[in-house]
Amino acid sequence: MRDDLLALLWCPDDHGTLRHEPGPGGDGGGSGEAAVCATCRRRYPVLDGVLSFLTDVELPPLDRAEQQDRDQEATWYDSIWPEYIDRIELPAHTEALGHPGAPVLDLGSGPGRITEYLARDLGLPTIGLDYSLESLRLLVRRCEGLPVLAVHGDGRALPFRDGALGGITSGQCNEHFRPDDRHRVLEECARTLQPGARLAVTTLNYNLTFKVWRLKGNPGAKEGDHMYGSNFYYVRQTPSEYRAELAAVFEDVEIIGIRNFPVRSVTTGLRRVAGDRVAERFMGFMNRFGYRADRLLERTPLAKAVGFLLLGVVSRPPPPVEAPSTPSLAGTAP
Numbered sequence: 663m664r665d666d667l668l669a670l671l672w673c674p675d676d677h678g679t680l681r682h683e684p685g686p687g688g689d690g691g692g693s694g695e696a697a698v699c700a701t702c703r704r705r706y707p708v709l710d711g712v713l714s715f716l717t718d719v720e721l722p723p724l725d726r727a728e729q730q731d732r733d734q735e736a737t738w739y740d741s742i743w744p745e746y747i748d749r750i751e752l753p754a755h756t757e758a759l760g761h762p763g764a765p766v767l768d769l770g771s772g773p774g775r776i777t778e779y780l781a782r783d784l785g786l787p788t789i790g791l792d793y794s795l796e797s798l799r800l801l802v803r804r805c806e807g808l809p810v811l812a813v814h815g816d817g818r819a820l821p822f823r824d825g826a827l828g829g830i831t832s833g834q835c836n837e838h839f840r841p842d843d844r845h846r847v848l849e850e851c852a853r854t855l856q857p858g859a860r861l862a863v864t865t866l867n868y869n870l871t872f873k874v875w876r877l878k879g880n881p882g883a884k885e886g887d888h889m890y891g892s893n894f895y896y897v898r899q900t901p902s903e904y905r906a907e908l909a910a911v912f913e914d915v916e917i918i919g920i921r922n923f924p925v926r927s928v929t930t931g932l933r934r935v936a937g938d939r940v941a942e943r944f945m946g947f948m949n950r951f952g953y954r955a956d957r958l959l960e961r962t963p964l965a966k967a968v969g970f971l972l973l974g975v976v977s978r979p980p981p982p983v984e985a986p987s988t989p990s991l992a993g994t995a996p
Contacts, residue, residue, distance in 0.1 A: 671813070671821050681698050712799060748775065750953055752776060758831075764828030781809055793817075835863075836863050844907065861975070862973060864974070866971065884897070899972065904974060916975040917973070917974055919966040
């Protein structure tokens with residue numbers, strides 16, 4: 663466990679300093695490894711390389727059901743991302759962070775697509791935090807040898823010190839929190855970011871396709887409780903809705919539409935109509951060249967209407983500059 667990354671965290675109970683305590687073997691790999699609060703002595707176990715703050719936490723039934731489904735689907739979820747999507751989402755998130763001066767957090771990291779990119783391609787010390795322990799076990803294997811710490815935690819109560827983080831990414835996580843929880847997550851992000859540091863966070867876009875879908879009588883186009891048949895609440899927001907939600911916590915909100923070409927859907931259609939060879943040639947072309955056009959669209963108004971995701975980019979405002987005090991003239995000689 664990297665001491666520099668552990669130093670950014672605190673004990674959720676009393677905000678005490680956490681100390682790494684290796685397992686009986688002394689090499690950090692055996693059972694019994696933990697982070698221990700220097701104040702209250704509470705132990706947070708390290709399970710297969712994952713520091714867990716949730717192993718003995720009693721969760722509400724809805725949260726427990728969602729966590730179990732995410733654990734069960736972790737391997738499948740890790741397999742569904744084609745190269746094209748990575749070529750769009752990974753740089754879109756990370757470019758928005760600017761040049762972080764401190765380690766960054768990937769909030770809702772899942773199996774670690776963005777975490778790995780931050781650490782391997784950009785060389786940033788990174789903490790991947792997720793609700794699903796099984797997803798984080800995959801992240802640990804994916805990020806072996808990289809400056810990464812995997813944390814099993816809750817975005818609504820981040821176990822980080824105030825102003826500890828140089829940036830936060832969060833991909834396809836925000837939309838699975840209910841409204842009050844989304845606000846809590848944003849407040850936690852603002853609390854843990856350094857002044858001036860940025861948050862890049864996506865949500866599902868209530869774009870033209872889903873508006874038409876709803877007009878056809880499908881209320882699940884906007885919001886629902888079961889995504890892909892699992893216990894995942896989700897919501898799609900319009901750009902104005904998303905801007906208002908972010909602006910309730912942050913200033914200088916920028917909204918960008920990303921993943922503007924429905925490449926995966928087109929590939930599936932081509933496979934049915936023209937066969938595997940044509941579909942694979944189309945996908946290969948988009949992987950090599952098409953993603954550039956997709957990214958060029960991001961800064962246009964059209965992207966907010968057709969993008970599959972909305973990327974919100976905000977920053978924690980720097981502290982106000984205090985005006986220099988004026989020396990008092992009271993008691994001075996005339």
